[in-house]
Amino acid sequence: xxxxxxxxxxxxxxxxxxxxxxxxxxxxxxxxxxxxxxxxxxxxxxxxxxxxxxxxxxxxxxxxxxxxxxxxxxxxxxxxxxxxxxxxxxxxxxxxxxxxxxxxxxxxxxxxxxxxxxxxxxxxxxxxxxxxxxxxxxxxxxxxxxxxxxxxxxxxxxxxxxxxxxxxxxxxxxxxxxxxxxxxxxxxxxxxxxxxxxxxxxxxxxxxxxxxxxxxxxxxxxxxxxxxxxxxxxxxxxxxxxxxxxxxxxxxxxxxxxxxxxxxxxxxxxxxxxxxxxxxxxxxxxxxxxxxxxxxxxxxxxxxxxxxxxxxxxxxxxxxxxxxxxxxxxxxxxxxxxxxxxxxxxxxxxxxxxxxxxxxxxxxxxxxxxxxxxxxxxxxxxxxxxxxxxxxxxxxxxxxxxxxxxxxxxxxxxxxxxxxxxxxxxxxxxxxxxx
Numbered sequence: 169x170x171x172x173x174x175x176x177x178x179x180x181x182x183x184x185x186x187x188x189x190x191x192x193x194x195x196x197x198x199x200x201x202x203x204x205x206x207x208x209x210x211x212x213x214x215x216x217x218x219x220x221x222x223x224x225x226x227x228x229x230x231x232x233x234x235x236x237x238x239x240x241x242x243x244x245x246x247x248x249x250x251x252x253x254x255x256x257x258x259x260x261x262x263x264x265x266x267x268x269x270x271x272x273x274x275x276x277x278x279x280x281x282x283x284x285x286x287x288x289x290x291x292x293x294x295x296x297x298x299x300x301x302x303x304x305x306x307x308x309x310x311x312x313x314x315x316x317x318x319x320x321x322x323x324x325x326x327x328x329x330x331x332x333x334x335x336x337x338x339x340x341x342x343x344x345x346x347x348x349x350x351x352x353x354x355x356x357x358x359x360x361x362x363x364x365x366x367x368x369x370x371x372x373x374x375x376x377x378x379x380x381x382x383x384x385x386x387x388x389x390x391x392x393x394x395x396x397x398x399x400x401x402x403x404x405x406x407x408x409x410x411x412x413x414x415x416x417x418x419x420x421x422x423x424x425x426x427x428x429x430x431x432x433x434x435x436x437x438x439x440x441x442x443x444x445x446x447x448x449x450x451x452x453x454x455x456x457x458x459x460x461x462x463x464x465x466x467x468x469x470x471x472x473x474x475x476x477x478x479x480x481x482x483x484x485x486x487x488x489x490x491x492x493x494x495x496x497x498x499x500x501x502x503x504x505x506x507x508x509x510x511x512x513x514x515x516x517x518x519x520x521x522x523x524x525x526x527x528x529x530x531x532x533x534x535x536x537x538x539x540x541x542x543x544x545x546x547x548x549x550x551x552x553x554x555x556x557x558x559x560x561x562x563x564x565x566x567x568x569x570x571x572x573x574x575x576x577x578x579x580x581x582x583x584x585x586x587x588x589x590x591x592x593x594x595x596x597x598x599x600x601x602x603x
Contacts, residue, residue, distance in 0.1 A: 179211045190214060206300065213297045215321075216313040259306060260299040262343050263291055269342065276433055290332035291339060293317045303340075303349045307356045311336065315363075319370045326370035330362040378558035379550040386547045390539035392477055393457070394469040395532045398524070400454040402552060405445050406559030408435065409552040413524040418464035420447070420455070427452055467523040474532075475520045526552075 181202045182189040188199040188207035197214065200207040267288065274284035293314050298306060315333055318324045324332070337357050343349045363370055384403060388396050402412045411431045421428040427447035434443040447455070458468040524532070530551055540547045 176215045179208065209296060209299055212317070213313070216297050216317045217310075256302045256304055257348060258300050259303050260295060262303050262348055263295060263299070263339070265346075265348075266339050266342055267291075276437065286331075287335055287339075290335035293322065294336055294339075303343060304353060306340070306353060308360050311357050311360050315360075319368070323371070325373045326363045326365065326368055327373065329370050333360070333362070376551075376553055376557055378561045379554035381558070383547045383550055384555070384558075386545040387533070387536045387540045387550075390543065391532065391536040392474045394471075394474040394477075394524075395529070395536065397454045397458060398469055398529060399533065399552070399555065401447075401451050402555045403559060404451045404454070405429075405447065406556050406563070407431075407445050408556060409526045409529055410435075411443075411445070412552075413467075413469060413526065413529050415455075415468045416465055417459050417462050417468070420459070422459075427455075469524055470520075470522050471524055471528060472520040472522055 177190050177192055179199075180189050180191075181187075182198065185198070186202055188202040188204075188211065190197050190199065190211055192214065199210040199214070270284055270287050271280055274281050274287065297314055297317060298310055301310070311333065314336065315329060318329045318332060337354070340349065340354050340357055344351050344354045365372065381403075384399065388399065391399065398412050401407070401415075402409065407429075411434055414431060414433060415429065416432075419430055419432060421430070429445040429447055431443050431445070436443070455468065462468065521528075533552055534549070537547060537549055
């Protein structure tokens with residue numbers, strides 16, 4: 169019996185026939201015309217079912233369903249079509265209609281939210297492996313194959329895998345509610361338990377810990393004024409990274425001694441929950457330079473302004489002294505080469521935006537940490553999310569769990585427990601006295 173390799177077999181071309189081929193456990197399996205989406209999907213499905221999960225017994229697929237009508241007419245088109253091809257719609261056909269629904273449902277102020285992007289990422293492996301499979305034939309073992317693909321191919325952590333599998337179930341739950349697939353499909357998928365810690369090959373992410381203030385202070389000198397102000401405000405208030413990047417003058421009420429920030433968008437807005445963030449003297453001092461003279465609807469922290477500041481404050485060129493004479497022809501040639509390199513690096517159409525987002529903010533902090541380490545500072549890598557944890561731990565230590573819950577804007581104290589590290593000082597003193 170051939171020995172099973174640790175690396176999946178390759179997707180290959182069988183030149184005499186022009187078909188795609190894979191050799192699995194000594195068996196030559198032909199997948200259709202080489203390079204077509206159908207053959208690539210068949211390859212991904214075969215690897216997920218027979219290589220990553222070799223003990224699973226999964227029934228073969230029936231002929232694919234046509235998704236053209238679904239793409240053109242959405243949910244109502246899928247439900248109205250009476251042709252034989254749409255009596256058993258494929259996963260792709262339902263996915264087209266579901267994404268149209270999800271884009272409208274998971275939106276805020278007319279723009280798709282992060283949840284919609286997470287839905288698309290969760291459904292991608294399902295489309296790659298079983299897009300042309302009739303949705304009514306998708307069962308628990310196929311769901312496990314999708315999950316194994318997330319673990320082994322995409323290298324996703326256990327908690328994110330569980331979240332994405334739940335979104336796949338939600339997709340089929342929607343299909344059942346629209347009477348596009350039988351309810352038995354959803355009941356079967358609900359029988360698949362989530363991955364448990366220590367009982368799966370999926371990797372575990374380290375829990376997010378509060379960042380020490382010493383690391384933050386060592387990084388601040390290596391950040392631009394915009395990013396440094398965001399870091400200070402987030403550390404002083406505990407707001408989310410997505411809330412600090414969207415601040416505008418109109419969102420900050422400055423009529424009282426303690427200012428109040430009311431984000432236009434926040435995580436729990438869809439629940440009807442209000443979000444108010446008090447801004448004390450230190451936070452006010454960090455924001456003041458960006459509030460004066462700025463239009464009410466313009467973001468306080470702009471990557472474009474940060475780029476202009478960086479160019480204005482960059483150090484002069486300090487190249488080594490040249491010992492040989494530079495001729496005019498050489499000067500011209502070097503100038504042409506430099507201009508060509510600059511033109512090659514330039515990306516047309518890519519411009520600095522007027523507002524940071526969570527990712528660009530995180531990358532800016534990462535660059536600041538790297539600069540601090542190069543300058544000899546004793547600092548470990550940290551992210552803006554850790555600033556929120558640090559504020560939660562500080563408030564809980566000083567004023568208790570309820571105050572930390574109010575500062576973070578959580579509806580339930582159970583969520584605050586995740587962010588706020590327990591204060592061990594009381595337990596330590598007790599151990600000294602009695603232990």
